[in-house]
Amino acid sequence: DTATLGLYGLGTMGSALALNILDNGFALHVSNRSSDAVPLFVEEAGADGLADKLTGSDSLDAMVNAMPAPRAIILMVPSGKPVDATIQTLILLLAKGDTIIDAGNSDFRDTIRRTKDIEQQGLTFIGMGVSGGEDGARHGPSIMVGGSPAAWNAVREVIEAIAAKFNGEPCADHLGPDGAGHFVKTVHNGIEYADMQLIAEVYGLMRYGRGQSPGDIGAVFDRWNKGALESYLVEITAKVLQATDSETDQPAVDVILDAAGQKGTGRWTAIEAIRMGQSANVIEAAVAARAWSSEGAARTVGADIYDTPRGELALSDVDLESALLVGRIVSYAQGFRILTAASDEFDWSIDSARAAEVWRAGCIIRSALLDDIASAFRSDLPEGQLIFADHFVVLIRDALPALRRVVSGATAAGHAVPALASALGFLDTLRTARGTTDLIQAQRDFFGRHGFVRLDGRKDQHGPWWD
Ligand code: 6PG
Incomplete structure (x- = not known):
């Protein structure tokens, strides 16, 4: 087989995606900026019995020359300048009818700009959000495609084949033109930040308010993962909390510095929300919490000056579970609001129900809620707000008193719960017909x-x- 599909960038994610493509029976040609990665990858694929349809080159130039047209080349290079630099080289090498696919976490504005520049040259461009980490890339990620219908047709078969499946349906779709796919991924990451922060706050209440050990808390999360909170993030939280650091024999979470990194994609959701005169305050709270977490020195001074201990809490598991569930619903609801607003502004016509369906498997925010969210978007939603969908009204009504008890208990005892409090503030605001x-x-x-x-x-x- 002579491959018409290429993949450039054999880092962790690139290699995993390449193995996935080969595993699905497609011929693939690979290359990498530093060429030593190519033979190493060929060896790795060989060890997995996946090298039959694999070819490789030590440069972009050689790669393009080895591939018959029309070619499609997936870029798995770091977002920003490296993507632009690679595209600049590729444009000179490719011919009309060829397709470039940027599968990194690119800023959707860059994707809009690149689509214009690249398509002016007679080439096709796809900006594709890929979620699911290394394991997802290897065994089935969730894939959010932005580009022209013709571009989608050119790559649809392979994308659907390598994507995660939900009830046999691929978690991949063409969600709109140019920047639409990367924007949907951006919102995905905003929701990811919010959900992680909500989980961390609830963990903090159990740990520092109820005095439980990480292992015990992990067991609670395990139980929750069998109920309404079923999700990838709750599942891995349970595993993380029950893990032990081999060097010190302490809970693994206890040897980690409490300063969260962020590459920026979650933050973009909050920035876009505010730029559009909207708010996604749970997502904003999560971005802010990561920022404050990095100011460890200030927090140490603050702990000294305002030295009031965090008090004991008598919150039940059931209340904490319900509070987390409402917080999660609100963060999805806010993410989808921003998705809709941006889709209107940029004329993307993104179908929220399809975005929800694409997130049902493979991605980091996959959860039992997403199927119901998709159904809600297929029905008539009052004011387009997810929190007014019948299914969610029942859930929120039922769990709101618990969220109130958790937020009031936590704040009264001096525990910081910015994301949970933001969810409550949002719900209380939206049920106040005449405000101030x-x-x-x-x-x-x-x-x-x-x-x-x-x-x-x-x-x-x-x-x-x-x-
Ligand atoms: C995913 C993740 C993935 C990556 C983010 C993390 O959907 O697979 O979102 O894209 O883990 O870059 O982002 P931060 O570094 O900003 O936390």
Whole structure:
């Protein structure tokens, strides 16, 4: 077989995806920036019995020359400059009708720009979000494709084959033009940040408020993973908490510095939300928590100056489980709101139900909720808000008192729960038909003559302070 499909970038994710492609019977040609990775990969694939349809080259140039047209080349290189540099070289080598697929965590604005530049040259470009970490890439990731319908047709067969399956259906789809796929991945990561933060807060309450050991808490998460909270993140949390550090014999989580890294994709969701005049406050809280976590020195000073211990908590497992469930529903709901708003702004026509379906398996935020979320988006949603879907109204109504007990108990005892508190603040705001921004409008008018709308509908009105 002479491969018309190529993959450039044999890092952890690139190698895993390449093995997945070979495993599905496709011929593949690989290459890498530093060429020593190529024979190593060929050897690795051989050991797995997957080298029959594998060929390799030690440069982009040689790779393109070895492949008959029309070619499709998947880029698995770090997002940002390396992607641009690789594309620049590729454009000169490829011919009309060839396709470039960027499968990294690229900024959707870069993807929009690259689509324009590349397609002007008669080539086809796909910006593709891939989720699921190394294991997902190897055995079936969730794949969010952005590009033209023609571009999708060119790669559909292989993408659907390598994707995770949910009830036999591939967790991959063409979700819209140019930046749509990478934007859906961005929102995925925003939700990922929020869910991780909510889980970490609940863990913190059990650990520092109820005095439980990581192992015991892990067992609780294990149990929760068999119920409404069933999900990949809850599953791995249980495993992480029950793991022991071999050097010290302590719980593994206890030897890790509490400063969270972030490559930025989750943050982009919060940035886009705010830029569009919207809010995804649970996701924002999660981004903020990671930022504050990195200011360890300040937190040490703060712990000294405001030295009030975190108090004991008498919260039940059931309350914590319910609070986490509502928090999770709200973070999905906020992610989908941002998805819809951006889709409207950029004319992507993203089908939220399809995005939810693509996330049902393979990705980091896969959870039992997603099938119900997809169904909710197929029905008539009041105000387009997931939290008003019948199925979720029942869940939220039932669990809201628990979230309230958890947030009030935690805050009264001095535990930081910014994401849980944000979820509660959001729900309380959205069930307040008449809020207090009448006062803000009055203040704006007072100091800046900004005007306000009267309740009778008259616009551009001013208050008596201007009489
Ligand atoms: C996924 C992950 C993946 C990666 C993120 C983590 O869906 O498989 O989201 O893309 O783990 O880059 O992002 P941070 O480094 O920002 O936590």
